[in-house]
Amino acid sequence: MILQFCGLSGAGKSTLAKLVREKLSRKGYIVEILDGDEYRQTLCCDLGFSKEDRKENLRRMAFVAAQLSKHGIITIICAINPYEATREEIRNAYSNVKTIHIDCSLATLINRDTKGLYRKALLPDAHPEKISNLTGVNDPFEVPKDADLYVNTDHYNIGECAHQIASFTEKHFVLCTEMESKVVTNVIPLTSYQSSVI
């Protein structure tokens, strides 16, 4: 299973992914997080923030996610993932992909500004520290029309949001042997999966 998060910087993707991993691990699930921040320092260190580069970033992350997902690992793609076409491409390319929109208002994000990115993006154009291409400020975010789950981190606290995602994941988790080809065979009930990993 692949959880394709999307949402603006600071919306809570990494925080919630870690908490969801913690909650699900306690129940015997194996969860891996592919974090955009980490991938951009390693596998995707050649990429910037143009539309094409973001698309390529997601393509690589989705490929890795699918490799892990084939083995029953719940894999969270934790990236801004701003374009509908890219999200759709990932949904079409791999099996059991769920899109989770981690939403938060820009006003709250500017207030949180955990990485100082919003301050820099909002500087005057000529300022030497000014950054461009910050999603939600000077780069687009296409709101998903058909997210499988919508989580609002303005209105719900961290614990409540993590609970919403973990419950959703448990409800939709199936372990298949032929994930990639979309031929869903040998669906193993969770109970036998859990007893085999514990």
Ligand SMILES: Nc1ncnc2c1ncn2[C@@H]1O[C@H](COP(=O)(O)OS(=O)(=O)O)[C@@H](OP(=O)(O)O)[C@H]1O
């Ligand atoms: N324009 C710009 N300039 C500098 N830094 C930026 C910019 N946009 C994003 N970031 C930072 O990069 C982190 C990873 O981005 P992503 O890989 O998730 O982006 S994308 O999915 O490819 O659109 C992203 O991580 P998060 O803050 O966790 O979302 C940001 O810290």
Ligand SMILES: Nc1ncnc2c1ncn2[C@@H]1O[C@H](COP(=O)(O)OP(=O)(O)O)[C@@H](O)[C@H]1O
């Ligand atoms: N309901 C919430 N869910 C997730 N994070 C929240 C929430 N409320 C406040 N926060 C805070 O917002 C920040 C989100 O940062 P982070 O998880 O790194 O976001 P992202 O990965 O989307 O860039 C953290 O400092 C976190 O404590």
